Amino acid sequence: MEFTPIETEGLVMEELNSGFKHMPVVLDDMRPDEVLVEMKYTGICHTDLVASAGAYTVLDFPAVPGHEGAGVVRAVGPEVKDTSLKVGASVILSFNHCDSCANCSAGHPACCSRFEHLNLAAKRLDNSNSAKLTDGRRVSSQFFGQSSFLKLSVVSQHSVIQCPYPENLALYAALGCGFQTGAGTVLNALKPSVDDSFLIFGAGTVGIAAIMAARYLGLRQIIVVDIVNEKLELAKELGATQVVNSREVKDIPCEIQKITDGGARFAIDCTGVSAVIDMMIDCVCCRGTVGVVGSPDPNFVLKLDPVHLLHNNKTVRGICQGDSIAQEFIPRMMELHRSGNFPLEKLCSFYDVKDFEQAINEVRNGKIIKPILKWS
Numbered sequence: 001m002e003f004t005p006i007e008t009e010g011l012v013m014e015e016l017n018s019g020f021k022h023m024p025v026v027l028d029d030m031r032p033d034e035v036l037v038e039m040k041y042t043g044i045c046h047t048d049l050v051a052s053a054g055a056y057t058v059l060d061f062p063a064v065p066g067h068e069g070a071g072v073v074r075a076v077g078p079e080v081k082d083t084s085l086k087v088g089a090s091v092i093l094s095f096n097h098c099d100s101c102a103n104c105s106a107g108h109p110a111c112c113s114r115f116e117h118l119n120l121a122a123k124r125l126d127n128s129n130s131a132k133l134t135d136g137r138r139v140s141s142q143f144f145g146q147s148s149f150l151k152l153s154v155v156s157q158h159s160v161i162q163c164p165y166p167e168n169l170a171l172y173a174a175l176g177c178g179f180q181t182g183a184g185t186v187l188n189a190l191k192p193s194v195d196d197s198f199l200i201f202g203a204g205t206v207g208i209a210a211i212m213a214a215r216y217l218g219l220r221q222i223i224v225v226d227i228v229n230e231k232l233e234l235a236k237e238l239g240a241t242q243v244v245n246s247r248e249v250k251d252i253p254c255e256i257q258k259i260t261d262g263g264a265r266f267a268i269d270c271t272g273v274s275a276v277i278d279m280m281i282d283c284v285c286c287r288g289t290v291g292v293v294g295s296p297d298p299n300f301v302l303k304l305d306p307v308h309l310l311h312n313n314k315t316v317r318g319i320c321q322g323d324s325i326a327q328e329f330i331p332r333m334m335e336l337h338r339s340g341n342f343p344l345e346k347l348c349s350f351y352d353v354k355d356f357e358q359a360i361n362e363v364r365n366g367k368i369i370k371p372i373l374k375w376s
């Protein structure tokens with residue numbers, strides 16, 4: 001497929017720990033099964049920030065992260081299967097998958113056997129990429145199949161979801177990872193019943209999405225732990241039945257055992273903080289399940305006690321992207337928003353791309369929930 005190189009721009013991580021730099025990037029390759037997308041909005045996720053700090057050893061620098069893109073299709077390769085993807089269509093971008101391994105075929109694309117390579121290594125399966133810097137250095141530009149910190153990007157067809165509501169592109173940018181991860185963990189992976197107690201650590205984007213999904217199901221007890229009182233207030237407003245500030249309570253497992261009368265049925269970590277997962281195991285009841293949902297920091301060490309797990313029949317499981325099929329679950333979340341169950345307006349804050357450092361600082365300080373960059 002012939003492709004005339006296009007100069008665009010993006011937030012590039014030139015090397016490990018160098019942070020992001022707004023600079024020109026040249027797209028010089030597009031395959032027949034790919035889609036050229038012009039970003040209008042890109043959400044910033046915790047995963048982008050930890051990638052810059054070296055959380056993913058498979059990722060070669062320079063690289064462009066970004067995995068919550070929302071934009072407009074500018075070109076469609078002749079082998080793209082989804083015929084709704086036409087030039088000019090509004091689209092939301094999500095994670096990539098191979099579409100052919102056993103888990104993909106069984107309807108679990110977030111468990112794709114090539115997930116790490118196709119998403120975190122930011123390369124195609126054949127190790128190639130679609131972009132270079134103006135000095136000729138190749139760039140890892142297939143992050144989650146999209147590298148949506150690029151204004152124009154060559155995107156895997158499996159990362160593209162048509163959006164029938166172009167007027168809501170700005171809000172729906174956040175659905176591609178954070179909201180899908182939190183809501184999918186509740187609705188697709190754990191599927192609690194109304195009588196279950198559900199414990200959520202961390203009231204950021206992922207945790208808040210889990211709260212909204214749990215309230216949508218009408219769960220009896222939705223308990224939220226965080227260190228920022230403003231976030232706990234928001235959690236209550238969105239459906240938390242009890243909140244705990246872990247800076248003010250000394251023994252969290254003891255407090256949770258008390259609130260739940262013996263331990264929560266489910267507990268999920270949306271913080272990625274090492275100590276939280278160990279603590280969660282003591283917060284769930286016999287036969288309880290602990291979900292590892294947030295991207296853990298690179299030096300994570302778990303102090304698992306297998307005897308305690310055995311005698312209490314507890315489960316610890318990883319849940320990636322809420323075990324979602326993005327092509328089905330993202331439209332479902334759009335409908336949850338439209339029916340008033342997902343008040344995204346309360347959660348998203350918008351910044352011009354040039355103000356990306358301010359956006360990152362404000363989410364790190366707990367001032368905002370979901371920063372979304374606006375491309376001009």
Ligand SMILES: [Zn+2]
Pocket residue numbers: 097098099100101102103104105109111112113114
């Ligand atoms: Zn697969």
Ligand SMILES: [Zn+2]
Pocket residue numbers: 045046047048067177178
């Ligand atoms: Zn993410």
